[in-house]
Amino acid sequence: MAGLVKHYQNTMKGIPQLTNNWGAMINLLDAVLVNGFNHVTILGLTKANTASITATINLGSDHGFIDRQVVRIAGSTNGWNGDYKILSADASSITIECTAEHPSVISGTATCFTAPLDFEIVHQTPLGSTEPKRAYRSKDPEALGLILLVHDFCVSDASTTGAKFAKVALVENMTDINVITGNQMPADPNNFGWDGIYHGRAKWYYRTSVNAQAADSATPSTGNSDFCITGNTKHFAYTAITPSLTSGGMLEFEDVRYGGKNAALVAQGINLNIAQNQSVYLQARSAFNLAIFPDTQPLYGGYNTKIALFYDEDGVYAAESAGKAIVLKTLNGNMNNAINTSGAPLLIPMPILTSADAVVGSLPFFKFGSFVNNTILVTDVGKVATFQHNQTENIYSKFAMTLEVE
Numbered sequence: 001m002a003g004l005v006k007h008y009q010n011t012m013k014g015i016p017q018l019t020n021n022w023g024a025m026i027n028l029l030d031a032v033l034v035n036g037f038n039h040v041t042i043l044g045l046t047k048a049n050t051a052s053i054t055a056t057i058n059l060g061s062d063h064g065f066i067d068r069q070v071v072r073i074a075g076s077t078n079g080w081n082g083d084y085k086i087l088s089a090d091a092s093s094i095t096i097e098c099t100a101e102h103p104s105v106i107s108g109t110a111t112c113f114t115a116p117l118d119f120e121i122v123h124q125t126p127l128g129s130t131e132p133k134r135a136y137r138s139k140d141p142e143a144l145g146l147i148l149l150v151h152d153f154c155v156s157d158a159s160t161t162g163a164k165f166a167k168v169a170l171v172e173n174m175t176d177i178n179v180i181t182g183n184q185m186p187a188d189p190n191n192f193g194w195d196g197i198y199h200g201r202a203k204w205y206y207r208t209s210v211n212a213q214a215a216d217s218a219t220p221s222t223g224n225s226d227f228c229i230t231g232n233t234k235h236f237a238y239t240a241i242t243p244s245l246t247s248g249g250m251l252e253f254e255d256v257r258y259g260g261k262n263a264a265l266v267a268q269g270i271n272l273n274i275a276q277n278q279s280v281y282l283q284a285r286s287a288f289n290l291a292i293f294p295d296t297q298p299l300y301g302g303y304n305t306k307i308a309l310f311y312d313e314d315g316v317y318a319a320e321s322a323g324k325a326i327v328l329k330t331l332n333g334n335m336n337n338a339i340n341t342s343g344a345p346l347l348i349p350m351p352i353l354t355s356a357d358a359v360v361g362s363l364p365f366f367k368f369g370s371f372v373n374n375t376i377l378v379t380d381v382g383k384v385a386t387f388q389h390n391q392t393e394n395i396y397s398k399f400a401m402t403l404e405v406e
Helices: 024-035
Strands: 006-009 037-041 044-046 054-058 070-074 082-089 093-097 111-114 119-124 133-138 147-151 164-176 179-185 203-207 226-231 236-241 245-255 260-266 307-311 317-321 348-353 359-368 375-379 382-388 398-402
Touching: 024 119, 024 133, 024 147, 024 164, 024 203, 024 226, 119 164, 164 245, 164 260, 179 307, 179 317, 203 236, 203 245, 226 398, 236 359, 236 382, 245 359, 260 359
Parallel strands: none
Antiparallel strands: 006 226, 037 111, 044 054, 054 093, 070 082, 070 111, 082 093, 119 133, 133 147, 147 164, 164 179, 164 203, 226 236, 236 245, 245 260, 260 307, 307 317, 348 359, 359 398, 375 382, 382 398
């Protein structure tokens, strides 16, 4: 089942959680991008008949798999190894989508587990390091081949007990985990450091204060963050509720300016960086801030998208920031009046604009939508996660993630 879009939720059994501990994002990315999780021994497999395009796998009680997630079979000796979408799950078995060519039984000592996105770790710090770093790269030969560099620890002298986030960049190549060669985005030399004011630049937040207005130095709430991740073998996106609604991703898209691939890094700190002791509303940490306030009011985060583009209009490295989001018109300051919110959400492609308001393309997985809460539902395009910031002086952020299609 090549080309499957895979999604991951914090409620899945065995998935690492986004805790209030530095390193939690890297633990999650290791599992989702590279290793998979929740390995269960297959006790048996049956098909209704030889030509059936579904199969039921007996896993025993408490297997933990859910409808519509993608699992991987490994260890089969008769052609069952691969990725499959779960059509239904009960307490002891799952029914998967397969082909008529698959045999009616499974041979070998086979296991079933949540399938990763099939990236590789090209460089890393030793396991157990107090300063965990990873360099991830897609193994898909059709991907751009850029490396996602992630640092997930508190730099010396910064606020150890404050907000938790991973610092990220897209780079062309590396000779080891500490040496970048070629171009990088952001190009800021302080992207991974601490200069006494800013703790890095491009950030993927995963735990923040519960207060509506707080600084990064404020102590986050206890507990774990709800999150969704969606992606395929080339790229992925995530959204976490921390309770600050934050998003990120490394995404490839078709750039309409030159008809070729471009890469987008979605991260807070692109266009607007937050000083460690600067008190801001939660919306300022969002990648998509559909606000009525301009960017001159950083307390709110403005309404620029926090997106950097690797190539310019000629397909040449430039590391330029994308422009503003398209803001949906509200009625009487109420975002719920912008679009009829009854029934399933209306999903609209999310355009990427330059600073001069030229359309570049559209983001995979992220969509505009019409909805009024944070939820996951099944629509005609499969699972969709919908998100909405709480209102703060007429500032809203509403977007969705498609979990089974781009």
